[in-house]
Amino acid sequence: EIVLTQSPATLSLSPGERATLSCRASQSISSYLAWYQQKPGQAPRLLIYDASNRATGIPARFSGSGSGTDFTLTISSLEPEDFAVYSCQQRTNWPLTFGGGTKVEIK
Amino acid sequence: EVQLVDSGGGLVQPGRSLRLSCAASGFTFDDYAMHWVRQAPGKGLEWVSGISWNSGTIGYADSVKGRFTISRDNARNSLYLQMNSLKTEDTALYYCAKDYYSGSGIYGPFDYWGQGTLVTVSS
Numbered sequence: 001e002i003v004l005t006q007s008p009a010t011l012s013l014s015p016g017e018r019a020t021l022s023c024r025a026s027q028s029i030s031s032y033l034a035w036y037q038q039k040p041g042q043a044p045r046l047l048i049y050d051a052s053n054r055a056t057g058i059p060a061r062f063s064g065s066g067s068g069t070d071f072t073l074t075i076s077s078l079e080p081e082d083f084a085v086y087s088c089q090q091r092t093n094w095p096l097t098f099g100g101g102t103k104v105e106i107k
Numbered sequence: 108e109v110q111l112v113d114s115g116g117g118l119v120q121p122g123r124s125l126r127l128s129c130a131a132s133g134f135t136f137d138d139y140a141m142h143w144v145r146q147a148p149g150k151g152l153e154w155v156s157g158i159s160w161n162s163g164t165i166g167y168a169d170s171v172k173g174r175f176t177i178s179r180d181n182a183r184n185s186l187y188l189q190m191n192s193l194k195t196e197d198t199a200l201y202y203c204a205k206d207y208y209s210g211s212g213i214y215g216p217f218d219y220w221g222q223g224t225l226v227t228v229s230s
Contacts, residue, residue, distance in 0.1 A: 001169075032214070034215065034216035034217075036152075036216075036217075038152075043202055043220035043221065043222060043223060044152065044202075044217070044220055045220075046207070046216055046217060046218045049207060049216045049218075055207075055218060056218075087151060087152055089152070089154075089215060089216060089217075091214035091215045091216060092214075094166045095154055095166070095167075095168045095169065096142075096154040096157070096166075096214065096215055097154065098151055098152040098153065098154065099151070100151045101151050101152075
């Protein structure tokens with residue numbers, strides 16, 4: 001099973017600041033990584049797929065990068081609605097696995 | 108508009124069974140693989156199972172293999188999860204999710220999600 005480790009667990013930032021979230025895979029997953037945003041009481045929302053492709057309707061302030069085992073989600077300038085939990089997911093092998101999540105909270 | 112409506116959750120005793128359903132609309136259901144993903148209270152996301160468009164490819168997480176069965180009815184635009192021999196650790200919010208890519212793979216990512224249906228396993 002491919003283990004995804006996200007860091008940090010919590011990121012405390014102010015609106016307007018840049019957020020950098022990390023996801024590390026236990027083995028190479030090429031570029032087969034997705035990022036999701038989840039707010040309390042809501043289903044996850046797909047942000048980025050295949051490491052760097054924004055999903056439909058996702059603002060340009062969200063960007064993804066990386067390949068192999070190290071991946072990054074960057075939010076260039078945090079908007080109030082961006083404070084949420086972010087999870088990564090690999091689609092290289094079964095079982096499909098998710099990272100434990102990074103909570104982006106208001107400082 | 109794509110819609111996924113999950114149902115069938117509830118309170119059940121350990122060892123008993125439950126069947127979840129997901130009604131899909133707003134897209135060509137039989138073009139896409141579908142999945143079940145769960146989230147235990149206060150925890151992260153866990154992929155449970157996936158099924159290809161024609162039911163020819165099916166996958167399960169090790170934690171549910173042999174106890175859960177995924178199926179679909181393309182004529183009814185519906186996805187199902189039969190859960191047997193339920194354990195307390197199966198307590199979670201269960202989401203059905205649509206695969207982003209059409210075709211025979213069942214790898215995700217997941218571009219649309221249901222609202223979730225809560226399964227509580229307790230005596």
